[in-house]
Amino acid sequence: xxxxxxxxxxxxxYWLYDPASDTxxxxxxxxxxxxxxxETTTQKTWLDPASTVLLLIDLQNFFLHPAxxxxxxxxxxxxxxxxxxxxxxxxxxxxxxxxxxxxxCWGLTEQDLSxxxxxxxxxxxxxxxxxxxxxxxxDPSKSKTPTPSLPDMRRVKDPALYKGLGTELGPVxxxxxxxxxxxxxxxxxxxxxxxxxxxxxxxxxxxxxxTSTATDLRLKPDVLFHKNRMSGLWGAGxxxxxxxxxxxxxxxxxxGVNTDQCVGSTLTDAFSKGYDCILLRDGVGTGTPYGASTxxxxxxxxxxxxxxxxxxxxxxxxxxx
Numbered sequence: 001x002x003x004x005x006x007x008x009x010x011x012x013x014y015w016l017y018d019p020a021s022d023t024x025x026x027x028x029x030x031x032x033x034x035x036x037x038x039e040t041t042t043q044k045t046w047l048d049p050a051s052t053v054l055l056l057i058d059l060q061n062f063f064l065h066p067a068x069x070x071x072x073x074x075x076x077x078x079x080x081x082x083x084x085x086x087x088x089x090x091x092x093x094x095x096x097x098x099x100x101x102x103x104x105c106w107g108l109t110e111q112d113l114s115x116x117x118x119x120x121x122x123x124x125x126x127x128x129x130x131x132x133x134x135x136x137x138x139d140p141s142k143s144k145t146p147t148p149s150l151p152d153m154r155r156v157k158d159p160a161l162y163k164g165l166g167t168e169l170g171p172v173x174x175x176x177x178x179x180x181x182x183x184x185x186x187x188x189x190x191x192x193x194x195x196x197x198x199x200x201x202x203x204x205x206x207x208x209x210x211t212s213t214a215t216d217l218r219l220k221p222d223v224l225f226h227k228n229r230m231s232g233l234w235g236a237g238x239x240x241x242x243x244x245x246x247x248x249x250x251x252x253x254x255x256g257v258n259t260d261q262c263v264g265s266t267l268t269d270a271f272s273k274g275y276d277c278i279l280l281r282d283g284v285g286t287g288t289p290y291g292a293s294t295x296x297x298x299x300x301x302x303x304x305x306x307x308x309x310x311x312x313x314x315x316x317x318x319x320x321x
Contacts, residue, residue, distance in 0.1 A: 013250075013274050024306075026251050026276045027051070036097055036316040040278065040306040041297075047316075053249050054094040056086065056199070057104045057232070057256030057263045062186060064196040064257070067172050068161055078285030078293070079257045085282040086255050087198055090310035097316060099253070100220050103195060103203055104240060104266065107188035107226030113166045120229065124185060126159040152289070188226055195224075231265035233273060241273070251276040253313070255283030260292045267304060277305030280313070 004025070008014035016025040027035055027048040038045045062068065064079055071077060076084070094101055108116075163169060169182030169192050183190025195203055206222035225232060225240045232240045243249075252275050256263050263284050271277050279300040286292055301307040 015276075028250060034098065034318060037319050038278075038308060038316040039312045040308045041281075041301045042306060045278070045306060047251055049098040051248055052099050052251040052253065053244075054090070054099050054101045054253045054255065055104060055266070056091075056101060057254070057266060058106060058258070059083070059086075059103065059196055059199045059256055060105050060186075060192070061194055061196055062106070062161075062192040065172075065192075067174050068169075068182070068192070078259075078287060080285075082255065082257060082283050082285035083196070083198070085280075085310045087202070088310075089314050090255055090280055090283045091202055093310060093314035093316070094253070095219060097313070098219060100247075101202075101206065101222045102240070102243075103199070103222060103224040104227055104232040104256075105193065105195065105224065106186040106228075106262075107193055108165060108186050108228055109188055110166075112228040116165060116228070121165055124162055125164040126157045126162040128156065128159075150290070227262075227266075229265070230262045231269045232262075233266055233269035244275070249275075251278065253278045253280055253308075255280045255310075257284065258286040258288065259284040259296050260286050260288050264296055267300070271304040279305070279307045280310055281307050282309050282311075 002018060002020035004016040004018050006014055007017055007024075014028060017023070018025065021044065023037075023044040023046060025046040027046055028051070030048040030051065032048050032050060034050070035046050035048055038047055064083060069077070069079070071080070091101065161169070163185055165186055166184050168184050169190075171179045172182040172191065173179045180191050182192050186193050194200060203222050203224060206219075209221075223243065225238075225243070227238075227240070232238065252267075252270055254263055254267050254277065258264075259279075263279075267277050267279065277300065279297065281297055284293075284296075286296075297307050
C-alpha cells in the first residue's frame with residue numbers, strides 16, 4: 001500500500017498525492033461521502049463538490065450575442081463551441097454533482113471608469129491608422145510605420161462594436177421585429193453587459209427555488225459577480241475573493257471567454273492566491289490565433305493546475321476514498 005505524499009502546508013493549504021493510483025486529492029482532508037473522481041489530462045483528481053465551484057467568465061451579450069458577433073464562417077466560432085459544451089454538458093454536470101456555479105462578468109460603474117488604466121481603454125477602443133474611434137483625432141501624417149510583426153498579428157476591430165468602455169453602443173437589432181438599446185459598453189445594467197440569454201435563463205432558474213434543480217438540497221442559487229478588470233481576482237479583497245473565502249471554496253473549474261484574456265487572467269491570479277485551477281478545455285474559447293488555446297492548455301496542465309473537459313465532468317464518479 002502506497003503512502004500519500006503531502007503537497008503544500010499540511011495544517012493549512014495542501015493536496016495529497018497517491019503514487020499508486022497517480023491521483024491528486026484536492027479535498028484537503030474532507031470526510032464527505034460525496035467526493036468525486038475527475039479525470040484530467042495528467043492525473044486523476046478527487047474533488048469535494050462542497051468546496052468546488054464552476055466559475056463562468058464573461059458569457060455576456062457583448063462577447064456572445066450573434067446580433068453583435070455574427071458568425072463569419074459556416075463553422076461555429078470558438079465562443080459558440082464553448083457555449084454549446086457548457087449548456088449541453090458542463091453546467092448540467094456541475095449541478096448534478098452539487099457544484100455551485102458562479103458567473104463573473106464585466107459590469108462597470110462610473111467610479112470604475114474614472115480609475116481605469118489607459119491600456120484597458122485601448123483594449124475596448126478602436127485605434128487604427130491614427131484614427132481613434134473615440135476621443136481626439138491624431139494627425140495621420142505624423143504616424144510612424146509600425147515595427148514589423150508576424151502576418152495578421154495586428155488585430156482589426158469592428159469600430160461599430162469597439163467604441164470604448166462606457167460609450168453608447170446604440171440600437172441593436174435582435175431580429176427584424178425587435179430592436180433593443182445596446183447601452184453603454186460593459187456598463188453594469190446595460191443590455192450588452194447582461195448574460196447571453198441561454199446563460200441568463202440558467203442563472204434565473206437557479207434563483208427560483210420552486211424548480212426541481214434548485215430544490216436539490218445540495219445546490220445553492222448561482223451567484224453573479226461583476227469585475228472591472230480582465231481578472232476578477234486582481235488585487236486584494238475583491239467581492240469574488242471575499243465570497244470564496246467565506247464559503248470555504250478551494251477548487252475552481254474554469255469556463256467562459258476568452259481563454260487567453262479574461263479566463264486566463266482570472267485563472268493565473270487564482271493560481272497565485274492558492275486556489276486549485278482546473279480548465280474545462282471545451283468550455284472555454286478564444287479567437288486569438290497562433291496556437292493560443294494550445295499554449296494555455298499546456299501551461300494549465302503542467303503549471304497552473306489541471307485540464308479536463310465537460311464530458312469528463314459529466315462522467316466523474318462518486319467513490320469512497
